[in-house]
Amino acid sequence: MVEAFAVASGKGGTGKTTTTVALGMALAEEYDVTIVDADTGMANLLFHTGLTDADVTLHDLLVADERQQTDVAVEDAVYERFGMSVVPCGTSLSAFEDADPERLREVVAELAAGTDVLLLDSPAALGSKSAILPIVLADRVVVVLQPTIPALSDGLKVQEYAHSYGTGTAGVVFNKVHDPEETRGVAEKTERYFDGPTLATVPDADAARSARRAGEPLLAHAPESEAARAYREAAALLDVRSGESGEVADRFRSAVVPDSP
Ligand SMILES: Nc1ncnc2c1ncn2[C@@H]1O[C@H](COP(=O)(O)OP(=O)(O)OP(=O)(O)O)[C@@H](O)[C@H]1O
Numbered sequence: 001m002v003e004a005f006a007v008a009s010g011k012g013g014t015g016k017t018t019t020t021v022a023l024g025m026a027l028a029e030e031y032d033v034t035i036v037d038a039d040t041g042m043a044n045l046l047f048h049t050g051l052t053d054a055d056v057t058l059h060d061l062l063v064a065d066e067r068q069q070t071d072v073a074v075e076d077a078v079y080e081r082f083g084m085s086v087v088p089c090g091t092s093l094s095a096f097e098d099a100d101p102e103r104l105r106e107v108v109a110e111l112a113a114g115t116d117v118l119l120l121d122s123p124a125a126l127g128s129k130s131a132i133l134p135i136v137l138a139d140r141v142v143v144v145l146q147p148t149i150p151a152l153s154d155g156l157k158v159q160e161y162a163h164s165y166g167t168g169t170a171g172v173v174f175n176k177v178h179d180p181e182e183t184r185g186v187a188e189k190t191e192r193y194f195d196g197p198t199l200a201t202v203p204d205a206d207a208a209r210s211a212r213r214a215g216e217p218l219l220a221h222a223p224e225s226e227a228a229r230a231y232r233e234a235a236a237l238l239d240v241r242s243g244e245s246g247e248v249a250d251r252f253r254s255a256v257v258p259d260s261p
C-alpha cells in the first residue's frame with residue numbers, strides 16, 4: 001500500500017529538502033516511510049540526514065552505460081535513519097552526467113513495493129527530464145513556497161505541470177515565514193487557486209538552520225521547536241491514500257517521460 005508524493009517548488013532554497021525530511025519523520029510515526037533524493041543534479045538530502053559518507057547512492061542505481069554498471073541492488077542505497085528509509089544521492093557532477101534519469105522509474109517502482117509513503121525530494125527548476133520526472137511519477141505534489149505573491153505564481157506553475165501529467169495536489173507548505181499575519185492573506189488566496197489545503201505555515205527558524213548544519217532532521221534536532229510542531233501538524237493534515245503496491249509499481253515502470261515540460 002503506497003502513495004508517492006513529490007516535494008516540489010518553483011524556486012531553489014525554499015525548503016524542499018527540509019520539508020521532505022520533516023514530513024518523512026512525522027509520517028514515520030504512523031507509516032512505513034521512504035524518502036528519496038530525486039534532485040539528482042543538486043543533491044542535498046545527504047546533508048540533512050548525516051549521510052555524507054554513504055558508499056552507495058541513487059547515482060549508482062541510475063548509471064546509464066551498461067559497461068559501467070556494477071551489480072548494485074536498490075537496497076544497497078537505502079539507509080535506515082531517524083525511523084525512515086533514506087535514499088540519498090551523491091553530489092558528483094560526473095555521476096550526474098553518467099546517470100540516466102529514466103532509470104528512476106524502476107528504482108521508485110522497486111521502493112514502492114516495500115513502503116507506505118514515498119517522498120521524492122524534487123529539483124527546483126522544471127526545465128529538464130530529470131527535473132520533472134519525480135512530478136510525473138508521483139501521485140500528488142506537496143508544494144513548498146515562501147509566502148509571497150510571486151512565489152504563489154511559481155507554485156501554481158508547479159501545480160499546472162503536475163496536473164498536466166495526471167499528478168494531483170496534496171497541499172502547500174509555507175516555509176521561512178517571518179510575518180504570520182501577512183501569510184494569512186496569501187494563504188487565503190492559496191486555498192482559492194490550489195487544489196490542496198495549506199498544510200503548514202513554518203516560521204523562519206534558527207532551529208532549521210542549525211539542524212541542517214548538524215546533519216540532522218529538524219524533528220530530531222529540535223523536536224519542540226515551533227517549526228517542528230508545524231511540520232507535525234502538516235503531516236497530520238496529509239490524508240495519505242494507499243494505492244495497491246503492485247499497481248503503483250506498474251504505473252511507475254510504464255510512466256512516459258516527457259522530453260520537456
Ligand atoms: N523554516 C526555516 N527557517 C530557517 N531556515 C530554513 C528553514 N527551512 C529551511 N531553511 C534553511 O534554508 C536552506 C535551504 O533549505 P533546503 O535545503 O531545505 O531547501 P531546498 O528547497 O531543498 O533547496 P535546493 O533548491 O537547493 O534543493 C537550508 O540551509 C535550510 O536549513
Ligand SMILES: [Mg+2]
Pocket residue numbers: 016017018039043044045121
Ligand atoms: Mg533540496
